[in-house]
Amino acid sequence: MTVKELDQVVVRFSGDSGDGMQLAGNIFSTVSATVGNSICTFPDYPADIRAPQGSLTGVSGFQVHIGADKVFTPGDKCNVLVAMNPAALKTQYKFCASDAVIIVDTDAFGAKDLEKAEFKTDNPFEEMGIKNTVIEAPISTMCKESLKDSGMDNKSILKCRNIFAVGLVCWLFDRKLSLAEDMLRSKFAKKPAIADANIKILNDGYNYGHNIAANGATVFRIESDTKEKGRYMDINGNKATAYGLIAAAEKSGLQLYLGSYPITPATDILHELSKQKSLGVITVQCEDEIAGCASALGASYAGALAVTTTSGPGICLKSEAMNLAVIAELPLVIIDVQRGGPSTGLPTKSEQTDLLQVLFGRNGESPMPVIAATTPTDCFDAAYQAAKIALEYMTPVVLLTDAFIANGSAAWKLPNLTEYPDIKAPFVTPDMAGNWTPYMRNPETGARYWAVPGTEGFMHRIGGLEKSAATGAISNDPENHHQMTLTRQAKVDNIKVPDLVVEGDADADLLVVGFGGTYGHLLSAVNEMNANGNKAALAHFKYLNPLPKNTAEVLKKYKKVVVAEQNLGQLAAYLRMKIEGIKLEQFNEVKGQPFATSTLVNYFTELIKK
Amino acid sequence: MANECKYTAQDFKAGQPRWCPGCGDHALLAALHKAMAEIGVAPHNTAVISGIGCSSRLPYYMNTYGFHTIHGRAAAIATGAKVANPDLTIWQISGDGDGLAIGGNHFIHAMRRNIDLNMILLNNRVYGLTKGQYSPTSVRGFVSKSSPYGTVEDPFRPAELCFGARGHFFARCVAVDAPGCVEVLKAAAKHKGASVTEVLQNCVIFNDGTHADVYTKEGRAKNAIYLKHGEPMLFGENNEFGLMQEGFGLKVVKLGENGITEKDILVHDAHSEDCTLQLKLAMMEGPDFPIALGVIRDVDAPTYNDAVHQQIEEVKQQKKYHTFAELLETNDIWEVK
Numbered sequence: 001m002t003v004k005e006l007d008q009v010v011v012r013f014s015g016d017s018g019d020g021m022q023l024a025g026n027i028f029s030t031v032s033a034t035v036g037n038s039i040c041t042f043p044d045y046p047a048d049i050r051a052p053q054g055s056l057t058g059v060s061g062f063q064v065h066i067g068a069d070k071v072f073t074p075g076d077k078c079n080v081l082v083a084m085n086p087a088a089l090k091t092q093y094k095f096c097a098s099d100a101v102i103i104v105d106t107d108a109f110g111a112k113d114l115e116k117a118e119f120k121t122d123n124p125f126e127e128m129g130i131k132n133t134v135i136e137a138p139i140s141t142m143c144k145e146s147l148k149d150s151g152m153d154n155k156s157i158l159k160c161r162n163i164f165a166v167g168l169v170c171w172l173f174d175r176k177l178s179l180a181e182d183m184l185r186s187k188f189a190k191k192p193a194i195a196d197a198n199i200k201i202l203n204d205g206y207n208y209g210h211n212i213a214a215n216g217a218t219v220f221r222i223e224s225d226t227k228e229k230g231r232y233m234d235i236n237g238n239k240a241t242a243y244g245l246i247a248a249a250e251k252s253g254l255q256l257y258l259g260s261y262p263i264t265p266a267t268d269i270l271h272e273l274s275k276q277k278s279l280g281v282i283t284v285q286c287e288d289e290i291a292g293c294a295s296a297l298g299a300s301y302a303g304a305l306a307v308t309t310t311s312g313p314g315i316c317l318k319s320e321a322m323n324l325a326v327i328a329e330l331p332l333v334i335i336d337v338q339r340g341g342p343s344t345g346l347p348t349k350s351e352q353t354d355l356l357q358v359l360f361g362r363n364g365e366s367p368m369p370v371i372a373a374t375t376p377t378d379c380f381d382a383a384y385q386a387a388k389i390a391l392e393y394m395t396p397v398v399l400l401t402d403a404f405i406a407n408g409s410a411a412w413k414l415p416n417l418t419e420y421p422d423i424k425a426p427f428v429t430p431d432m433a434g435n436w437t438p439y440m441r442n443p444e445t446g447a448r449y450w451a452v453p454g455t456e457g458f459m460h461r462i463g464g465l466e467k468s469a470a471t472g473a474i475s476n477d478p479e480n481h482h483q484m485t486l487t488r489q490a491k492v493d494n495i496k497v498p499d500l501v502v503e504g505d506a507d508a509d510l511l512v513v514g515f516g517g518t519y520g521h522l523l524s525a526v527n528e529m530n531a532n533g534n535k536a537a538l539a540h541f542k543y544l545n546p547l548p549k550n551t552a553e554v555l556k557k558y559k560k561v562v563v564a565e566q567n568l569g570q571l572a573a574y575l576r577m578k579i580e581g582i583k584l585e586q587f588n589e590v591k592g593q594p595f596a597t598s599t600l601v602n603y604f605t606e607l608i609k610k
Numbered sequence: 611m612a613n614e615c616k617y618t619a620q621d622f623k624a625g626q627p628r629w630c631p632g633c634g635d636h637a638l639l640a641a642l643h644k645a646m647a648e649i650g651v652a653p654h655n656t657a658v659i660s661g662i663g664c665s666s667r668l669p670y671y672m673n674t675y676g677f678h679t680i681h682g683r684a685a686a687i688a689t690g691a692k693v694a695n696p697d698l699t700i701w702q703i704s705g706d707g708d709g710l711a712i713g714g715n716h717f718i719h720a721m722r723r724n725i726d727l728n729m730i731l732l733n734n735r736v737y738g739l740t741k742g743q744y745s746p747t748s749v750r751g752f753v754s755k756s757s758p759y760g761t762v763e764d765p766f767r768p769a770e771l772c773f774g775a776r777g778h779f780f781a782r783c784v785a786v787d788a789p790g791c792v793e794v795l796k797a798a799a800k801h802k803g804a805s806v807t808e809v810l811q812n813c814v815i816f817n818d819g820t821h822a823d824v825y826t827k828e829g830r831a832k833n834a835i836y837l838k839h840g841e842p843m844l845f846g847e848n849n850e851f852g853l854m855q856e857g858f859g860l861k862v863v864k865l866g867e868n869g870i871t872e873k874d875i876l877v878h879d880a881h882s883e884d885c886t887l888q889l890k891l892a893m894m895e896g897p898d899f900p901i902a903l904g905v906i907r908d909v910d911a912p913t914y915n916d917a918v919h920q921q922i923e924e925v926k927q928q929k930k931y932h933t934f935a936e937l938l939e940t941n942d943i944w945e946v947k
Contacts, residue, residue, distance in 0.1 A: 030942060033944070229946050232943065232944055232946060233942060250934045257694045279932060279933070284690070286719075287686075287716065288715060291683070294686035294690065294716070297687055298691035298694070299693065299694035301657075301691050302690070321680065324679060452695075454675075454695065461675075461676035463678025464679060464680050
């Protein structure tokens with residue numbers, strides 16, 4: 001047996017959507033992160049709840065990129081593909097690097113299985129022209145043999161197949177099994193018999209690899225020594241978002257209220273927050289998207305840190321209550337986990353096509369701050385910042401994430417909340433009573449002061465009708481409306497956001513511009529270009545409204561600027577509107593899949609030459 | 611908590627109503643001021659939340675906290691406010707279009723969840739603010755600007771919708787009948803859970819006379835029955851009529867005829883969990899039956915807002931983590947040294 005050192009590797013687990021591929025991938029990525037590797041994951045699951053077993057549409061995948069050094073993307077192509085059935089092989093082979101190792105469960109490659117996956121011959125490898133190394137393991141047989149005395153029925157035994165694959169991959173990458181065993185014990189804490197069975201199978205998979213390796217297979221090792229010291233956990237974007245909100249509620253001392261309606265791919269935020277009742281979190285699963293937002297606004301009116309979560313189709317329905325929050329100047333965090341559109345579109349796939357909707361998709365002049373989280377772990381900071389801005393400026397704030405970073409995960413250094421900035425909402429103080437009117441503002445932030453119902457001496461009426469700046473009464477006065485419109489705009493325009501940072505070569509020939517969840521891919525592409533001697537830099541937007549103050553300065557500094565985004569040019573259009581005379585190239589892809597770094601590098605390199 | 615002498619109607623008054631002269635909303639507003647004073651909850655602990663429409667202007671005329679929101683969404687917004695801040699007493703004001711057309715979904719779910727809201731439904735069977743279109747409570751054939759040849763649809767009856775959504779409190783009053791309004795509004799406030807008070811209200815401009823049968827004192831004496839829990843269902847100018855059960859339905863009888871005495875008359879049970887008879891009462895209409903006024907249904911049931919906070923307290927007791935830092939520790943953590 002030889003051991004080969006690698007800088008990075010991409011492993012893709014694939015199988016039927018009932019085969020437990022997400023769990024398998026999660027265990028392997030967490031084990032890798034635990035030993036100090038950098039990880040980035042990408043669950044790629046079908047929209048159907050349960051497509052016919054073994055069919056091409058029912059294939060579920062989970063890709064993890066493991067690196068000794070920092071990795072920013074789940075990787076373009078995989079070095080190891082686990083295919084639990086012929087359908088997985090057929091649909092996932094396209095993600096394989098040319099020298100990828102493929103692991104299959106030969107027991108799942110019978111005549112019927114091949115037929116379900118629409119193979120015409122009994123040799124799928126030949127039929128597809130696959131020349132890669134294939135580890136053909138009779139996984140089902142081995143699981144049955146191993147657990148024959150366990151008392152488990154056949155169906156339950158076969159549910160352990162995914163863990164056999166994990167064991168085999170752990171062997172391939174020289175991972176100790178103790179961590180995976182701990183994870184299985186905690187996952188099946190309430191069913192110790194199932195935990196024992198899975199741990200047995202995990203070891204069987206590992207030993208199987210060890211035994212076949214006797215005749216000269218290679219084991220890979222990814223070293224890790226670069227990571228910042230500290231305590232870490234694995235977290236996906238949706239969970240990080242939920243945690244950011246909980247942290248902001250604690251910091252601000254306010255009740256956290258979530259009004260929501262289930263929608264893919266945002267629902268996991270609702271799930272996560274619903275669990276946290278011991279932290280006092282209120283979640284209300286409403287009758288529709290409209291009520292999700294409206295009830296959150298009601299909670300905000302009553303003094304809570306109020307949040308509503310959704311995806312693009314839900315934003316359409318929430319926009320009227322979002323607009324009421326604009327004119328009533330009440331704090332509200334609206335989270336849009338973007339997915340493929342228009343309409344129902346591609347519910348489980350990722351896009352950045354809601355930018356213009358959240359910026360402009362409301363009647364009237366309706367300015368609203370917009371923040372776009374850049375990575376799974378950045379969702380924590382972005383959610384915290386969104387809550388801080390909402391509360392301190394008394395405004396609704398949109399937080400954009402997307403299916404890719406919402407479901408993707410990475411190792412996250414545990415934050416220390418004491419190091420996070422304070423969040424102080426501008427509540428009225430008793431000394432203001434008497435002189436106070438609802439639209440009196442804090443001179444520094446422009447925020448109106450917040451008089452929460454229940455506060456003595458501050459009874460007032462607000463609403464969706466325009467109000468007098470001076471008295472807070474309904475006003476149709478033309479000058480007042482003009483002034484109030486300007487005031488609302490100025491309040492948002494003057495929100496303090498960090499400057500745009502340029503990464504890569506400061507004297508680049510090409511500035512790449514992006515926003516939100518494409519950060520990892522764009523940075524990887526820029527780094528690779530610089531390594532190849534093509535001078536490139538990245539300016540990545542997290543704050544979309546207001547834009548960082550140095551935006552025009554940065555963008556005008558470079559001869560060539562390309563805006564790369566997963567839509568048809570929404571950020572480019574917005575920047576052209578905001579920066580007079582700016583010339584921008586565009587790279588646009590709307591495939592529901594993450595960018596491929598290699599495609600970006602090729603496109604950008606060509607662009608420099610042009 | 612309630613101190614009956616503490617407040618006067620004046621303490622709850624604000625602004626100058628902009629409704630048309632003769633609009634039923636004026637009368638209801640006055641009754642609400644009076645009821646609130648008698649209920650005794652402080653103005654600063656009271657929030658009035660409305661949607662859009664003529665009647666939804668009401669919060670501007672209350673010296674309480676008020677939120678004039680968006681069309682149809684008042685019940686949803688009030689839900690969030692009550693659940694987040696259960697100490698508030700919340701009145702939710704809607705008209706028939708706001709509450710039952712554009713806001714129908716929120717109306718039924720607020721009832722079903724049993725949010726502790728006092729919901730007032732001002733029913734004039736027409737859209738007033740948009741100047742005279744038929745509403746979901748307009749009678750079939752109603753001629754309006756948007757139905758010049760008459761509507762071809764049947765109306766909702768608010769009580770039926772409320773009961774269908776498993777509502778636990780339903781009362782009805784006539785806007786201009788001040789004592790009748792004050793009485794049911796106080797009962798609605800006292801009821802713990804979602805309460806619907808349907809206010810029969812006249813629109814002098816677009817649907818004048820829609821509730822003519824019961825809009826005058828004399829009319830009510832003849833055509834209405836005031837239901838009171840535990841009392842026999844008698845009505846008429848001299849209480850000469852009563853209601854009895856017949857088969858699956860109700861019938862109107864005259865006392866003294868066919869040997870019928872007061873003992874034969876149904877006694878109202880607003881607290882009966884089974885709403886079958888209450889629904890029959892609520893659905894009565896002229897000319898064969900009197901229109902039922904008063905508290906028709908008033909049944910105790912657990913409220914959503916209490917249950918939410920109770921569950922939070924229970925889980926707080928069960929779980930050992932209560933802060934963000936403690937929450938982090940519940941995850942699989944590893945250390946890079």
